[in-house]
Amino acid sequence: xxxxxxxxxxxxxxxxxxxxxxxxxxxxxxxxxxxxxxxxxxxxxxxxxxxxxxxxxxxxxxxxxxxxxxxxxxxxxxxxxxxxxxxxxxxxxxxxxxxxxxxxxxxxxxxxxxxxxxxxxxxxxxxxxxxxxxxxxxxxxxxxxxxxxxxxxxxxxxxxxxxxxxxxxxxxxxxxxxxxxxxxxxxxxxxxxxxxxxxxxxxxxxxxxxxxxxxxxxxxxxxxxxxxxxxxxxxxxxxxxxxxxxxxxxxxxxxxxxxxxxxxxxxxxxxxxxxxxxxxxxxxxxxxxxxxxxxxxxxxxxxxxxxxxxxxxxxxxxxxxxxxxxxxxxxxxxxxxxxxxxxxxxxxxxxxxxxxxxxxxxx
Amino acid sequence: xxxxxxxxxxxxxxxxxxxxxxxxxxxxxxxxxxxxxxxxxxxxxxxxxxxxxxxxxxxxxxxxxxxxxxxxxxxxxxxxxxxxxxxxxxxxxxxxxxxxxxxxxxxxxxxxxxxxxxxxxxxxxxxxxxxxxxxxxxxxxxxxxxxxxxxxxxxxxxxxxxxxxxxxxxxxxxxxxxxxxxxxxxxxxxxxxxxxxxxxxxxxxxxxxxxxxxxxxxxxxxxxxxxxxxxxxxxxxxxxxxxxxxxxxxxxxxxxxxxxxxxxxxxxxxxxxxxxxxxxxxxxxxxxxxxxxxxxxxxxxxxxxxxxxxxxxxxxxxxxxxxxxxxxxxxxxxxxxxxxxxxxxxxxxxxxxxxxxxxxxxx
Numbered sequence: 001x002x003x004x005x006x007x008x009x010x011x012x013x014x015x016x017x018x019x020x021x022x023x024x025x026x027x028x029x030x031x032x033x034x035x036x037x038x039x040x041x042x043x044x045x046x047x048x049x050x051x052x053x054x055x056x057x058x059x060x061x062x063x064x065x066x067x068x069x070x071x072x073x074x075x076x077x078x079x080x081x082x083x084x085x086x087x088x089x090x091x092x093x094x095x096x097x098x099x100x101x102x103x104x105x106x107x108x109x110x111x112x113x114x115x116x117x118x119x120x121x122x123x124x125x126x127x128x129x130x131x132x133x134x135x136x137x138x139x140x141x142x143x144x145x146x147x148x149x150x151x152x153x154x155x156x157x158x159x160x161x162x163x164x165x166x167x168x169x170x171x172x173x174x175x176x177x178x179x180x181x182x183x184x185x186x187x188x189x190x191x192x193x194x195x196x197x198x199x200x201x202x203x204x205x206x207x208x209x210x211x212x213x214x215x216x217x218x219x220x221x222x223x224x225x226x227x228x229x230x231x232x233x234x235x236x237x238x239x240x241x242x243x244x245x246x247x248x249x250x251x252x253x254x255x256x257x258x259x260x261x262x263x264x265x266x267x268x269x270x271x272x273x274x275x276x277x278x279x280x281x282x283x284x285x286x287x288x289x290x291x292x293x294x295x296x297x298x299x300x301x302x303x304x305x306x307x308x309x310x311x312x313x314x315x316x317x318x319x320x321x322x323x324x325x326x327x328x329x330x331x332x333x334x335x336x337x338x339x340x341x342x343x344x345x346x347x348x349x350x351x352x353x354x355x356x357x358x359x360x361x362x363x
Numbered sequence: 364x365x366x367x368x369x370x371x372x373x374x375x376x377x378x379x380x381x382x383x384x385x386x387x388x389x390x391x392x393x394x395x396x397x398x399x400x401x402x403x404x405x406x407x408x409x410x411x412x413x414x415x416x417x418x419x420x421x422x423x424x425x426x427x428x429x430x431x432x433x434x435x436x437x438x439x440x441x442x443x444x445x446x447x448x449x450x451x452x453x454x455x456x457x458x459x460x461x462x463x464x465x466x467x468x469x470x471x472x473x474x475x476x477x478x479x480x481x482x483x484x485x486x487x488x489x490x491x492x493x494x495x496x497x498x499x500x501x502x503x504x505x506x507x508x509x510x511x512x513x514x515x516x517x518x519x520x521x522x523x524x525x526x527x528x529x530x531x532x533x534x535x536x537x538x539x540x541x542x543x544x545x546x547x548x549x550x551x552x553x554x555x556x557x558x559x560x561x562x563x564x565x566x567x568x569x570x571x572x573x574x575x576x577x578x579x580x581x582x583x584x585x586x587x588x589x590x591x592x593x594x595x596x597x598x599x600x601x602x603x604x605x606x607x608x609x610x611x612x613x614x615x616x617x618x619x620x621x622x623x624x625x626x627x628x629x630x631x632x633x634x635x636x637x638x639x640x641x642x643x644x645x646x647x648x649x650x651x652x653x654x655x656x657x658x659x660x661x662x663x664x665x666x667x668x669x670x671x672x673x674x675x676x677x678x679x680x681x682x683x684x685x686x687x688x689x690x691x692x693x694x695x696x697x698x699x700x701x702x703x704x705x706x707x708x709x710x711x712x713x714x715x716x717x718x719x720x721x722x723x724x725x726x
Contacts, residue, residue: 031537038541038569097503101496126551133464133547136499137540140460140506144536147510151529166514173507174394177500178401184496188489206401 011069011076013350016084017058023085024052027149043120044138047113051092054110060087060216063238067220070347071230080223083165086146087216093142094176094211100135101184102271108262113138165219172215179206186274188298197283200276201243208249209242233341237351240330245358247327250275251320252362254311260363266307272298276326281319289313331359374432374439376713379447380421386448387415390512406483407501410476414455417473423450423579426601430583433710434593443586446528449509450579456505457539457574463498464547465634471625476501528582535578542569549637551661560646563639564606571612572605596704600714603693608721610690613638614683615725617674623726629670635661639689644682652676694722 028045035041061084068076098104099112106112111119117138118131150165182203217234252261253268254277268275274297282293296302296310314320334355338348391408398404424447431439461467462475469475474482480501481494513528545566580597615624616631617640631638637660645656659665659673677683697718701711 034534035537035541038538040544041537041541044541044544093503097499101499124551130547130551134544136460136464137544137547139503140456141537141540143503143506144510144533144540147507148529148533148536151526163514166511170507170511171397173511174398174404174504175401177504177507178398178404178407181403181407181497181500184493184500188487188493 011065011346013062013066013069016062016065017056019081020058020061020085020088021052023081023149024088025049027085027089027145031145043134044141047116047138048092048142050116051095051113052088054108056088058088059212060091061085063213063216064220066347066350067217067222067226067234068224069220069350070217070224070234070343071221071226072224073344074224076220076224079165080220082150083169083219083223084216086149086169087219089142089146089149090173090176093139093146094180096135096139096142098180100132100139101180104267106262164223168215168219168222172211172219175206175215176211179203179208179211183207187272197276197279200274200279203274204243204246204276205239208246209239212245213238213242229342233337233343236337237334237341237355240333241355241358244327244330244334244355247276247323247330248359248361250277251323251327254314255320257362262363265311266302266304269296269307269310270298270300270302277314277319277323280322281314281317284317284319285313289317327359331355374428374709376425376429376432379425379428380419382444383421383424383448383451384415386444386512387451388412390448390452390508394508406497407504410479410501411455411505413479414458414476415451417471419451421451422575423454424448426576426579427583429710429713430580430585430589430597431587432583432713433580433597433706434584434587434589436707437587439583439587442528443583445513446532446582446586447579449512449532450582452505452509452512453536453539456502456509457543459498459502459505461543463495463502464543467630469625473625527586531578531582531585535574535582538569538578539574542566542571542574546570550635560639560642563637563642566637567606567609567639568602571609572602575608576601576605592705596700596706599700600697600704600718604697604718604721607690607693607697607718610639610686610693611722611724613640614686614690617677618683620725625726628674629665629667632659632670632673633661633663633665640677640682640686643685644677644680647680647682648676652680690722694718 028048032042032045064084064087065076065080068080095107096113099107100114104112105115112135114132114135116131117134118127121127121130121134124130147169150169186199186203214235217238218231221230221234250268250273253263253273253275254265256263256265258264268278278293278297282290285293292306292313293310296306299306335352338352338355341348343351391411395405395408427447427450428439428443431443458470459476462470463477467475468478475498477495477498479494480497481490484490484493484497487493510532513532549562549566577598580601581594584593584597613631613636616626616636616638617628619626619628621627631641641656641660645653648656655669655676656673659669662669698715701715701718704711706714
């Protein structure tokens with residue numbers, strides 16, 4: 001196994017993505033070297049490299065390292081970087097399996113893993129099925145590797161750090177996978193239940209907030225030996241911010257600029273995504289408006305004109321404005337926590353900037 | 364977390380399955396208790412309980428413990444039992460995802476996980492898709508839990524044992540998943556390549572032999588501190604025996620009694636499985652026989668009469684007899700290793716009995 005990148009300078013969050021990418025590339029190279037008798041493995045590691053190279057904010061690794069920084073003035077040790085990189089590999093796994101479940105041909109304008117694998121086998125009559133099945137395996141590999149990466153260590157194992165990280169990583173996995181199940185239940189061709197705001201918030205909590213914000217921050221802080229007050233302050237910041245993140249996502253899914261978001265403004269409607277935005281609009285709609293929304297949500301053949309009508313209804317009911325207000329409320333709530341939180345100043349400064357970026361993002 | 368069953372009497376391999384099942388049930392109960400705010404998790408743990416209760420030989424846990432016994436006179440400590448139980452949970456994961464990939468409605472006469480999950484959502488128009496997607500998540504949970512179970516320990520963590528087990532568990536995972544990919548490549552509606560005996564053997568090696576026999580034995584022996592001579596002897600036993608196991612499986616898939624195997628004798632043909640049996644028959648077939656075999660392999664609409672003709676051709680070419688001979692050769696090879704292997708007598712006695720059972724099994 002190669003020596004993974006082990007930066008020891010004080011943390012600069014903006015340098016985290018490049019370091020994490022290098023660690024992941026080195027890890028994948030190591031996998032190919034270790035499995036010399038299985039050259040087929042390179043197909044899978046190459047695909048993961050392509051996914052990493054396609055970009056991404058590495059928000060979970062960044063927050064893991066900022067979580068460390070919130071509780072320690074020391075430079076994060078290699079074990080913390082490994083947990084951070086592990087979170088990114090877990091995220092790649094989650095994306096691969098999510099895209100299979102959503103049958104998405106593209107993500108951020110690039111072909112999804114199952115689509116690439118189908119193309120790779122284009123000569124076969126069963127190329128689509130084979131592509132999906134191979135992508136299930138690719139996700140399985142990434143999930144397994146996300147744990148392998150944790151205990152890959154040179155020169156000496158850091159089992160103490162690893163054993164501290166496990167309970168949180170285990171909770172993150174269960175929450176994320178059950179959150180994904182809640183999301184599946186709340187989507188579909190013709191949702192059998194009306195979306196409610198509280199049900200939509202619960203999906204957000206597990207599928208996004210805990211997974212993307214709270215748990216990564218906790219992991220870093222916990223590895224730095226943070227006490228319950230620090231963890232509680234990080235939760236108090238992360239939970240509203242994570243909700244703001246997802247609420248912005250829902251708005252971008254309906255009103256966003258596809259060239260910036262990499263996502264069509266038809267997808268959320270066609271998938272029948274039970275967002276807070278849709279739930280709010282439905283709760284306030286006139287019977288005629290509600291009829292249009294119900295007919296459109298989960299209709300895979302929705303036309304652009306129909307989508308435009310739905311968008312107008314969401315605006316007319318005031319749901320768009322309400323969700324904007326929810327975002328602002330949550331942004332201010334997260335900021336207020338930072339004013340008195342027992343977190344070290346460099347982390348507070350970063351979290352403050354990040355909150356603004358999350359609340360106002362356009363991509 | 365509950366105290367996992369920690370037997371400390373000398374090992375009696377026939378008691379292993381019941382202990383492993385108890386450990387798994389306790390572990391799953393602990394998961395439900397730990398996720399009190401996610402009651403939906405019980406759907407997934409209940410399904411795993413159902414799969415466990417449906418039976419199984421627990422061959423991987425048994426071999427892990429016998430591997431320990433091959434290198435130590437001491438009773439296996441809790442950490443070894445945990446690795447053994449982890450192998451069974453990994454196996455449940457592999458079955459769940461394999462059944463999705465094969466689109467199998469049943470396994471051993473019982474509905475598969477994705478089929479049960481579709482039934483659970485029968486009221487929805489997208490029940491089949493939702494069932495498959497939820498089963499992908501179920502497999503992901505089982506894979507993650509197979510690792511979580513490793514470091515669940517009470518009263519004290521046994522990190523030394525765990526860190527010894529990881530490299531072998533990592534290798535087992537990569538080999539099994541890439542082995543499954545090789546199996547996917549070698550199946551399909553109309554295989555684009557003729558099956559060859561050597562390609563079929565390579566699939567066996569990764570998908571079955573290493574995963575089912577060699578690695579579990581290695582894991583137990585390695586945890587007992589075995590040297591390279593013991594590991595080499597276990598490989599020399601396990602590799603031919605694993606091949607014999609799979610070759611018997613191929614014969615049972617064509618000639619077996621469905622009421623004993625729990626599997627239709629049409630499935631391997633319909634899936635176009637490139638077995639050693641099929642490859643041998645094809646290599647020896649007359650042009651007319653080869654035409655019949657090619658037309659039938661991978662034909663999902665194969666009739667019973669067509670399958671009977673294919674079976675007759677496989678017999679007539681002598682392929683059935685050849686595969687029986689390959690099994691006998693491998694069985695004798697495995698037994699011969701035991702005569703002079705540096706393994707402790709109780710393990711040798713068990714491995715000898717097991718070899719006979721594997722070679723002659725009818726279910």
